[in-house]
Amino acid sequence: MFQHHLAPAMGIAKDDAPTIGVEGADVLVIEPSTLSGALKLPPSKSHAMRWITLASMDKTPTRIGMWETGRDVQSLIDSFSKLGISWNGDSIVGGNLAIPKEVLDCGNSGTALRFMIAQASTCGFEITLDGDASLRARSSLHLIESLGVSYQKASNDCEYPLTVAGPFAKLVVGIDVAKTSQFHSAIMLMAPRTSGFEIITEGDAVSRQHSALTWRLCQQTGAIVPGAPWIVNCPDVEIPPDASMMAFAKLANLDVSNPPSVSESIGHSLEKSDLRDSNDLITPMAAWLSMAEGGVISHAAHAAHKESNRITKTVEMLSKFGIVASVNSDGITISGGQVPHKPKEMVETYGDHRIQMTAIVLASICGGTIEGCNLHEIAWPSYLKQLQDCGLKVTLQPFIHDGQSDGRAH
DSSP, X not given: OOOOOOOOOTTOOGGGOOOTTSTTOOEEEEEOOOOOSEEOOXXXXXXHHHHHHHHTTOSSOEEEEOSSOOHHHHHHHHHHHHTTOEEOSSEEEOOOOOOOSSOEXXXXXXXXXXXXXXXXXXXXXXXXXXXOHHHHTSOXXXXXXXXXXXXXXXXXXXXXXXXXXXXXOOSXXXXXXXXXXXXXXXXXXXXXXXXXXXXXXXSSOOSHHHHHHHHHHHHHTTOOSTTSOOOOOOOXXXXXXXXXXXXXXXXXXXXXXXXXXGGGSTTOOTTOOBOTTOGGGHHHHHHHHHHTTEEEEBSOGGXXXXXXXXXXXXXXHHHHTTOOEEEOSSSEEEESSOOOOOOSSOBOOXXXXXXXXXXXXXXXXXXXXXXXXXXXXXXXXXXXXXXXXXXXXXXXXXXXXXXXXXXXOO
């Protein structure tokens, strides 16, 4: 399992430092700080989750090297483990899926959920999947209905916990790729567990480089035609750095000790405000543009379907720092030359790690109190510790509500 990486905060002795995410440590109180140094990017969860899924179908051991493991990746590993796939900490031995004894908890990860739904659809038994509150707000019915397998929602009003039962038997699968690439990737990755099928994509595709990454990795394990089954032969891999996290280093004006190669960047670049293929950048990009020359972020409508409506919630979060931005038809419009100001109230992060991570950097400029203190662990467990090493002044304090510490994890 992943480990917590928060070092003792300023003014908190190591033995007395509360653990992130437990009662009494709900908010981050950040003072204006002078940051310098370099950040080490986490392993790319996009690469890691695709390699793990592929390795789950290779009956020989596959080493998957990651210098740290975020919650999203761990959720996928834990789900496969519940289905009988062996994981020993850095290598996986795949094979047939077994009947799970408990619900597969995908946590906060839409990718893990969609990948596991597709894998579950190939089985001739029921598999129940669930996630946290933000994941429960993200529907996967289009994927399941496209696969043509049986399913049972928790109720008419609530999709999750969701029970899926195969076996999958369709010859042609049509999938809408206009809101997310996760469905398309999930379908490509399930093919080795099937007799084969044709994939037809529909709509104006978004996150195209993520779909391309999926197919490239499939080819590296022996795939020839999308939808056709193949005998998976995984190489040992070292997961590359997560290029999408470069945005936070740039926002904080910090160097990066392990920059990703262009070939592994999956289109993530702050140099382009057209986010059709990289909507994960919308929040740090909006913050960066506000302090630079401003601009228009476009083709990011699919960012509304992330952990939060990342378009509207980014604008709301920025407004707490006195930064003016507005929602446009498919993104955000931001005027430049703005300076963040200390928020008068606690900054909400809406269960979205990229909003939390951006708010932390903004607060390092002007100060502020940020809720969702452990959200960064979803993708970058050591993020806060590394920022502390670069000079961030932060303490953990209980959230005070109506004069009482309510101990809620936000």
